[in-house]
Amino acid sequence: MKAFDLTGRVALITGANTGIGQGIALALAQAGADIACAGRTAAVETVAAVEALGRRAILISADLSTIDPVQHIIDDVVQQLGGIDVLVNNAGIIRRADSLDFTEADWDAVMDTNLKVTFFLCQTAGRHMVGRGRGKIINIASMLSFQGGIRVPSYTASKSGVAGLTKLLANEWATKGINVNAIAPGYIATNNTAALQADETRNRQIVERIPAGRWGSPEDMGGAAVFLASPASDYVNGHILAVDGGWLAR
Numbered sequence: 430m431k432a433f434d435l436t437g438r439v440a441l442i443t444g445a446n447t448g449i450g451q452g453i454a455l456a457l458a459q460a461g462a463d464i465a466c467a468g469r470t471a472a473v474e475t476v477a478a479v480e481a482l483g484r485r486a487i488l489i490s491a492d493l494s495t496i497d498p499v500q501h502i503i504d505d506v507v508q509q510l511g512g513i514d515v516l517v518n519n520a521g522i523i524r525r526a527d528s529l530d531f532t533e534a535d536w537d538a539v540m541d542t543n544l545k546v547t548f549f550l551c552q553t554a555g556r557h558m559v560g561r562g563r564g565k566i567i568n569i570a571s572m573l574s575f576q577g578g579i580r581v582p583s584y585t586a587s588k589s590g591v592a593g594l595t596k597l598l599a600n601e602w603a604t605k606g607i608n609v610n611a612i613a614p615g616y617i618a619t620n621n622t623a624a625l626q627a628d629e630t631r632n633r634q635i636v637e638r639i640p641a642g643r644w645g646s647p648e649d650m651g652g653a654a655v656f657l658a659s660p661a662s663d664y665v666n667g668h669i670l671a672v673d674g675g676w677l678a679r
């Protein structure tokens with residue numbers, strides 16, 4: 430069996446200051462990777478925790494609502510850490526409103542950050558990875574890559590798009606030594622879901638509907654991320670791995 434060891438690898442994670450991105454960054458560092466955190470809020474806690482594990486960590490300031498910083502992010506990581514072995518496209522937003530009232534601004538904001546920036550980060554990191562003949566890309570999808578949801582039209586469209594894009598890029602790059610896969614988290618306790626957790630009725634409904642009987646944590650995403658970042662997944666291409674406590678199985 431090939432190892433889950435990431436020693437000597439460099440992983441770039443977007444939105445690693447909090448939530449799922451932070452959980453994944455720490456799991457990859459525990460497996461041995463050096464970590465680059467790109468985002469608009471400085472991931473100082475994440476960097477300190479990665480360094481405490483004896484790994485290198487850098488911060489790259491970038492607002493990922495547009496593709497403007499994409500080339501700079503990739504260049505910066507390559508220059509400071511020597512290359513990129515793993516890209517985790519995690520940064521994402523959600524806007525809630527009935528489809529009859531949904532605004533163009535909310536449509537564009539979600540599609541730009543969740544889908545457009547994800548694609549161009551894949552493209553730019555992909556050019557670097559193709560040049561080296563190896564790389565792992567992990568996109569963060571959602572249960573709404575598979576289900577419709579309600580009152581989140583741009584989010585559902587963006588995450589369905591992320592799933593489709595993951596498969597397309599996996600097809601195009603499989604012979605170039607690059608694995609493109611996605612993680613589809615279930616209900617994970619983060620800032621993103623704080624309002625749902627605080628709503629007693631909704632919270633009870635959600636927990637009762639999850640076969641595992643609890644919310645997921647950012648740490649719960651770590652094992653899947655290490656697998657998809659490591660040589661253990663070298664023959665896994667275009668897979669959308671649900672990490673959802675069984676939500677989709679129900």
Ligand code: NDP
Pocket residue numbers: 443444445446447448449450467468469470491492493494495519520521522542569570571572613614615616617618619620621622
């Ligand atoms: P959080 O809100 O806790 O984290 C979102 C991250 O994305 C933050 O680091 C945030 O930075 C970053 N981000 C958002 N917009 C931008 C931007 N314009 N530029 C740079 N960074 C940005 O949410 P989660 O950890 O829950 O979400 C992480 C990913 O997981 C998202 O893609 C989300 O859609 C997905 N997901 C989450 C689920 C859940 O139940 N929590 C379920 C399914 C998918 P900042 O702190 O500066 O805002």
